[in-house]
Amino acid sequence: MSEGESQTVLSSGSDPKVESSSSAPGLTSVSPPVTSTTSAASPEEEEESEDESEILEESPCGRWQKRREEVNQRNVPGIDSAYLAMDTEEGVEVVWNEVQFSERKNYKLQEEKVRAVFDNLIQLEHLNIVKFHKYWADIKENKARVIFITEYMSSGSLKQFLKKTKKNHKTMNEKAWKRWCTQILSALSYLHSCDPPSSMGT
Structure with a gap:
């Protein structure tokens, strides 16, 4: 599958963002302003944090690095799993989303539609819409998955x-x-x- 890519740098502002779903382009939800507090971490918490920061996988281009820490994307239909990842070019966190296909042939039947959806999503450029950066297909002998990188809204x-x-x-x-x-x-x-x-x- 061809890869789609955006040149837009992630926004670090606190404005809400509309999220577009892979299964339904333009599906909306909004992220509120970020508020956080910090406290001293215990040795156990530090060890757990190190485990979550472990790099599990890299994108084909090497720019995005998938980490062990999962991101809650239950409100976005079609996403089977989501993980925090690092954008090594911009030095910011992003979300590594995965859509699983039970069989390779199921993906092949929908490949054209999948490409059209993600090509459309990557073209979206708006301050209040979560940014889609890139997608690619990972096809194994019996299974396939589509991976796409989106802006991370920590709230x-x-x-x-x-x-x-x-x-x-x-x-x-x-x-x-x-x-x-x-x-x-x-x-x-x-x-x-x-x-x-x-x-x-x-």
């Missing part, structure tokens, strides 16, 4: 963020809601303005 989706705030009995002010709505609408408007328009997942 997760808006749904995940709101669950956390609800659990902690916190509420978001009206200004935050207005900002998120404006950014979502901006991303949706962009997707519909594409030629051809990107369809929205349900």
